[in-house]
Amino acid sequence: MALFVMILRKMVKNKWLVLSLFLGMVISVALISTMPIYSEAILSRMLVKDLETMQQEKNVYPASLYAKATFSNEEPDKRRMIAESLDSYMLGEGAAASTLPVLETVVHRNTKSFDSVPETGSDSDRKKVRSFRLSSMSGLEEHIKLTDGRMPAAEPVDGVYEVLVTDVGLNNLRTVLDSVFISEGEKVSGVLRFKPVGVFEKLRDDDPYFYDPGLSGLGNTLLIDEDLFAKDFLEGNKVTITNSIWYTVLDYSKMELSQVDSFVQASKDMENKVKSYVGSFQTEFKAPAIGTIESYEQRADKLRTLMWSLYVPVLIMLGFYMFMVANLIAGRQKNEIAVLRSRGAARWQIVASFAVEGVILSLAALAAGPAIGLFFTKMLGASSGFLSFVSRAALPVKITREAYLYGAAAAAVSFVLLLIPVLLATRVSIVGHKQQLARQAKTPLWHKLFLDVLFVAVAVYGLFSFRERLDNLQSLGLNQTDLNLDPLQFVVPALFIVGSGLLLLRLYPYLLSLIYWLGRRWWKPSMYATLIQVSRSSSQYQFLMVFLILTIATGVFSASAARTINGNTEDRIRYGSGADIVLASSWPNDAPPPASSMGGPPGGSETASFGASGKINYLEPAFEPYANLPGVEHAAKVFTKKDAFFSFGDQSASVTLMGIDTDEFGMTTWFRDSLLSYPLNDYLNLIAPDSKAVLISRTLAEQKNVKVGDTIWVGWTDVGSTSFVVYGIVDYFPTFNPLPPAGSVDAGNEETKANAPMLIVGHLPRIQFQLSLEPYDVWLKMKPGFSSEELYQAISDQSLPVTKVVNATIDWNKAKNDPFLMAINGILTLGFLISIAVSFCGFLLYWVLSLRGRTLQNGVMRAIGLSVRQMIGMLVAEQVLTSGIAVLIGVLVGNLSSLLYVPNFQVAFNPSTMVPPFAVIFETLDFARLYSVVAIMLIIGLIILGAMVSRTRIHQALKLGED
Incomplete structure (x- = not known):
């Protein structure tokens, strides 16, 4: 106990250093714990949204488990035993194993179909056989409403079973309510009499109780009371039971990522349970959500990988900060440690005392870190850009067991960093300690081992290796999952920052010598003293300088990475759209009506093309109403034919043909000018005077050997072709992706590598006059701050025949809610803020302690005649030569690392769709x-x-020196 009290007193004595170390440990634990908390929260939210979308689009309740057991030749007692055993399992441990709230568990049983005829009626009616089956569904009464008749009795009435039917079922019976039917024969034991007494429909259209939302499967079904069915048919075997269905409805709105495994396992267990009773061939199992849910495991892994890649620079900076503070703590107690060693204390005893201190700090950091990580996670969820936050629905965050495990690992690493300087300090006795104080500082270990050169070499290797893989992803039309990602790509930016900073610090003494030599004739004595102090103690400042370099470089890298990813994502969306708003409308035409009622409107060009055998004639609607919509600044007609063909000599190919009005198009479209050798409008002006002039893509020029000045022929099916003259070649054009489609290139087949998309851009009037008049899209450039709702309302009020709307602003807002982009913005913002906060704490702590350690030196300087002003001037010069140079190196390294390594983050997206190309952005x-x-x-x-310098008392400093 006495030892523990001594340790606490020592911590109080060094409270500022201990608090600084604790700050680094808490932030490290909090950062690491955000990884499982954030991935759990954001993917849980996205999973629920995806399941909601599945329900809306496919009209299927996603979080449902459907198991069907079909009976064949089992004995009646065995069928009953199987059904009752599976009932017990499905209603008990089977549903509970999913860990989701159970909304409904439906037991649905069916008999074999049997023939029946009316008991009374005309001879012709009695000859018309009706084939039906008897069924029961548990809890049916709570989910239906009667449209006619009444509910059936729970027992046969005068030997007649009362049944419920749907409206379709009543029509199939070709009768009215309360008509008695009779059935007898092989499939029925004795004589079976029944009558429909009620017609029902669903109580709610969106009720997930019914696996078949349209009730189409109940058109030949007679529903009777569940208990009566069990007694007379399952046990009594009046009609053979053919199958039993268990349908479990779970509340997916409460689903979290941590429950995915239990849901998947519960579905597999249910399927296996049914198979164990009736065999694989007699089992049918459906779980609509499984496909969507299983993909989230991969998404979670990718998100964690991305978060690690973004955290690495910040974690290295924090690690260096903690090591620097731990080194200061050990440095201030080296004299005490050396005395203890000289008086017989074992190394392990000294280390143990520091270890107790480290355990206390680590446990405190582990206790507080995840809670702070929870706050950090909420910050991540509110990010909509770099250093930009919005008010959106809070993420369902909670501290998980995994968060504490991650935090414990971070606390353990922090504990080790604390002990390393202590272990080094315990190697020295009191004599050795005094000798070290009297000697010049040794060359740093990283300098001797050339770790700076090694780190830069590894980083450069990783850069070239990854760039080669990225080129393959794009040129071969592969997805980012088609090549194994090298984990080194996530470490190399941090290695480059550390290695480059250390490499430049290797040159630091030479820089000081150069400064000294350049001003040796003009430097004042105070400046001489500063240069001598800095040059002779350069290793003393290296911890601080490396720390500042890491901090500044990490901040610059984070800012550039966030701006680049956000900017390129927005550019990709706007480039793919072509304009702020793109409208497609229905044109009047002479196409025959579509063959199926499931098709689109008769005016739709795509439906008409498929519905007609020959050329379709269109009537162009008025363009002015679109140009005069509220908020529209410019409007343009853009015709796109994706299945056009071109010919040149003996060359021919399928191309995309675009028809535009050059003036309106140039004022309407969005385009990044840096994509082409000249601004886009220069190319549009080039073809404007000649109606036959066209621009072609470089992919077409290279694959088909077409040059400027060549005459080419362009057309499409049913319209023939006409000639055009090539005036220019472009690498990119709005909406055009020159990269091969994903999966279209076989890396081992040279012939498939020349299949990149090709584009021809010509004048719309010539295309319409020489080829054919077909529907075009309307591109709109909107005024700043326009209202989408106002635009849509105007389209509705004017009854414009719009069939499709592409809104780039809405698409960009959706992209900002993507979990990956939110993580990138949030983590880089968080890293930026943490870098600044920790940098300030480390900087101030180091210099305050350094100045306190030089109290005697400052007192002597004052005693020999230096004024406070000169002392402060020396301090400013010292700061410029150390902290100032470190900041400049940090800026240089941060910018260089951004230019080299930020493009690597495009692998988080699909490289084959990254058009326009990834460009590093500095804001x-x-x-x-x-x-x-x-x-x-x-x-x-x-x-x-x-x-502090101005308050230095000369007599106190000199007295301190005498002591």
């Missing part, structure tokens, strides 16, 4: 924020340090 505002914070940090630090 001036981000750098202004970063540099402002750094400047404020340095200024505050100088003010505090200057105040």
Whole structure:
């Protein structure tokens, strides 16, 4: 107990260092614990939304488990035993194993179909045989409403079974209610008499109780009381039971990612249970949500991988911060440690005392870290861009067991970082410690082992290796899952930052020598003293300088990565749309009506093309109403024919043909000018004077050897072809993706590599006059701050025949809610803020302790005649030569690492759809924020340090030296 009290007193004595170390440990634990918390929360939300979409689009309740056991030649007693055993399982442990709330568990049994005829009626009517089956459904009364008649009795009335039927079932019986039917023969034991007494329909249209939403499967079914069915048919075997169905409805709105495994396992157990009783060939099992749910395991793995890649630079910075503070703690107690070693204390005893301190801090960090991680996770969920937060529905976050496991691992690593400087310090006795104090500092270990060169070499190797793989992804039309991702790609940016920073610090002494040599004739004594202090103690500052380099470089890298990913995602959406709003409308035409009622409207071009055998003639609607819609700044007609063909000499191919009005198109479309050698409008102006002029894609020019000035022929089925002259070649054009479609290229087959899409852009009037008049899209450029609701309402009010709307702004808003983009924005914002906060704490802590350690030196300087102003000037010069140079190196390394490694993040998306190409974006505002914070940090630090210097008392400092 006495030892524990001594340790607590020592921690209180060094409270600022201990608190600084604890800060780093808590932030590290909190950051790591956000990974399972965030992935669980965001993927749970996305899973529920995807299941909701499945229910709306497919009209199937997704979180349902349907198991059907078909009986064949089993004895009646065995059938009853199987049914009752499976009832017990399905209603008990089977449903409970999913861990989701059970909304309904329906037991549905059917007999074999049997023939029946009316008991009374005309001879012709009695000859018409009706084939029906008897069924029971548990809890049916609570989910139906009668449209006619009454509910059937629970027992036969005068030997007649009363049944319920649907409206379709009553029509199939070709009778009215209360008409008695009779059935006898092989399938019926004795004589069976029944009569329909009620017609029902669903109580609610969206009731998940019915597996068949339309009740089409009940058209030849007679429903009777469940208990009566069990007594007379399951046990009494009046009609043979042919199957039994168990339908479990679960509340998927409560589903979380942690419940996915239990849901999948429960579905497999149910299927296996039924198979164990009736065999595989007599079992039918359906779980609509399984396909969607299983994909989330892969999404969770990808999200964790992405989060690790984003966290690595911040974690390295935090690790270095904790090591620096731990080294300061050990450094301040080296004299005490050396004395203890000289007086007989074993190394393990000294290390044990520090280990107890580390355990206390680690346990406290583990207790507080996940709760802070919960707050961080909410911040991630509210991010909509870099340093941008919006008010959206809060994520369903909670601290999980996995979060504590992640946090424990982070706390353990922090504990090890704390002990490393102590272990090094215990190697030295009091004599060795005094010798080290009297000698020049040793060359750092990283300098001796050339770790800086090694880190940069590994980072460069990782860069070229990954770039080669990324090129393959794009050129071969592969998905990001088609090649195994090298884990090194997520470490190399951090290695590059660390290695480059250390490599530049290797040159730091030479820089000091150069500064000294350049001003050796003009430096004042105070400046000489500063240069001598810094150059002779350069290793003393290296911890701080490396820390500042890591912090600044990580901040720059985070800012650039976030802006780049957001900007490129938005550019991809706007490039793919072509304009702010794209409208497709129905044109009047002479096409025959569609063959199926399931088809689209008769005016739709696609439906008409399929519905007609020859050429369809269209009537162009008025264009002005679209151009005059509210909020529209410019409007353009854009015709696109994806299945056109072109010929040139003996070359021919399928191409995409675009017809535009150059002036309106140039004012309406969105396009990044850096994609082409000249601005897009220059190319449009090039073809504007000649109606026969066209632009072609570079893929067409290279694959078919077409050059500027060549005459080509273009057309499509049923319209012939006409000639055009090539005026220009473009690599990109709005909406055109020149990359091969995913999965279209066989890497081992050279012939399939030349199948990139090809494009021809010509004048719309010539295409309409020379080829054919067919429907075009209307592209709209909207005024800033336009209202989509107002636009849609105007389209509805004017009854414009719009069949499709593409809204780039809405698509971009949806993209910002993607869990991957939210994670990227949130983590990089969080990393940026943490970098700044920890940098300020580390900077201030280091310099305050350093200045306190030089109290005697400062007192001597004051005693020999230096004024406070000169002392502060020396301090400013020292800061410029150390912290200032470290900041400049951090900015340089951060920008270089962004240019080299930020493009690697496009692998988080589908590289074959990354058009326009990934471009690194630097936002001036981000750098202004970063540099402002750094400047404020340095200024505050100088003010505090200057105040400390000005308060130095000469007699106290000299007295301290005598002591």
